[in-house]
Amino acid sequence: MKITRIKAHALVVPLGADYWVANEMINQCGQIIIEVETDEGVVGIGTLHGRFIPQVLEMVRELDGFLQGMDAMAHEAVWQKVFDITTTSPGNAAPHNRPRLFASANRQALLIALGGIDVALWDIKGKATNMPVWRLLGGTRKEIHAYVTGGYYWLGHDHFYIAEEMASYIAQGFTGVKMKVGGVDLATDVARVKAVREAIGPNSQLMVDANCAYDWNGAVAAIRAFEPYDIFWFEEPMHWYDSVRSLGKLAQCTHVALASGESEMHAWACRDLIDLGGVRYMEFDASRSGGVTEWLRVAAYAKLKGVQMATHHDAHFQGHLAAAASNGYCVEVFPNPKRDPLWDTLFTHRAQLKNGKLVLGDEPGFGFGIDWKTVEKYRVG
Numbered sequence: 001m002k003i004t005r006i007k008a009h010a011l012v013v014p015l016g017a018d019y020w021v022a023n024e025m026i027n028q029c030g031q032i033i034i035e036v037e038t039d040e041g042v043v044g045i046g047t048l049h050g051r052f053i054p055q056v057l058e059m060v061r062e063l064d065g066f067l068q069g070m071d072a073m074a075h076e077a078v079w080q081k082v083f084d085i086t087t088t089s090p091g092n093a094a095p096h097n098r099p100r101l102f103a104s105a106n107r108q109a110l111l112i113a114l115g116g117i118d119v120a121l122w123d124i125k126g127k128a129t130n131m132p133v134w135r136l137l138g139g140t141r142k143e144i145h146a147y148v149t150g151g152y153y154w155l156g157h158d159h160f161y162i163a164e165e166m167a168s169y170i171a172q173g174f175t176g177v178k179m180k181v182g183g184v185d186l187a188t189d190v191a192r193v194k195a196v197r198e199a200i201g202p203n204s205q206l207m208v209d210a211n212c213a214y215d216w217n218g219a220v221a222a223i224r225a226f227e228p229y230d231i232f233w234f235e236e237p238m239h240w241y242d243s244v245r246s247l248g249k250l251a252q253c254t255h256v257a258l259a260s261g262e263s264e265m266h267a268w269a270c271r272d273l274i275d276l277g278g279v280r281y282m283e284f285d286a287s288r289s290g291g292v293t294e295w296l297r298v299a300a301y302a303k304l305k306g307v308q309m310a311t312h313h314d315a316h317f318q319g320h321l322a323a324a325a326s327n328g329y330c331v332e333v334f335p336n337p338k339r340d341p342l343w344d345t346l347f348t349h350r351a352q353l354k355n356g357k358l359v360l361g362d363e364p365g366f367g368f369g370i371d372w373k374t375v376e377k378y379r380v381g
């Protein structure tokens, strides 16, 4: 079965609310959808985080010609052929024939595009073998722990609105919630954490996500102040430019587990987060870079080190990975339509949330369908 065409579509939905986290405003949500067509009529669909949309669309157009004719089941060969672009010698003729594809300035967009294509290839693999991906990967679990991310700062709203919001997720049957920290002074954040802990009760998981808010001293002060509220994990505490070795030092200063990996582009960076950063929950995101193939490599390395996999975003397909991996711990979900309207509108069908778990189906591939009316309504590319 050969790859005959690769297409990309992008959509952006304004949220109608100005949420923010420590390092950025979140007032829209976007997705890039990748379609990989084959000569046997099987079409695989991959979805990507909606970042760098124009650049990723350009890379997908370039990769369409570059990968046509390859075996659609050969995910390793496809992955390596694209990754080799990032290390190819200028003496090779290929860079001269495809200068945009081989430009090192496009590396991030290239790895994102590779991720979406790789996800689509795994969807093809499931459809071609008539198996859901969780089963194709050797798993037996059809359910996995799902926690809700909310607790954002919200422009024009009191910082404590989140206590009621987080309690509402617990009332819906979820047993874990994650809130944002690091965007305001520590005393206010501690009061927010305290209010949420009181609102959700002592038996629910509470994670805090700093979105790279702190230097080392700030991170130590923050986690020591949050510790009394029974924090399940502390996510991305360190500034982006010193996010590995300082994280490792921080790990020795708190009993709270550290989580990171959503910002990484490849498995080598995840290896360092585990070996040098003391990370205990690995959040490498197959919808942001590298795809399923790279996620599986990260999960295998994490397994050797006793680290659990916790997926970031796009649970409709990453749930299959977390459920199949023996060290798959949980998925992150956004059931609040104000924060993620696409969870309810982008799909004709997908995995369901029930009683705090993501429940996967038996449909071949990743078991979701795209509602193209939604794509057309919000299309940007």
Ligand SMILES: [Mg+2]
Pocket (backbone or CB within 6 Å): 209, 211, 235, 236, 262
């Ligand atoms: Mg995060």
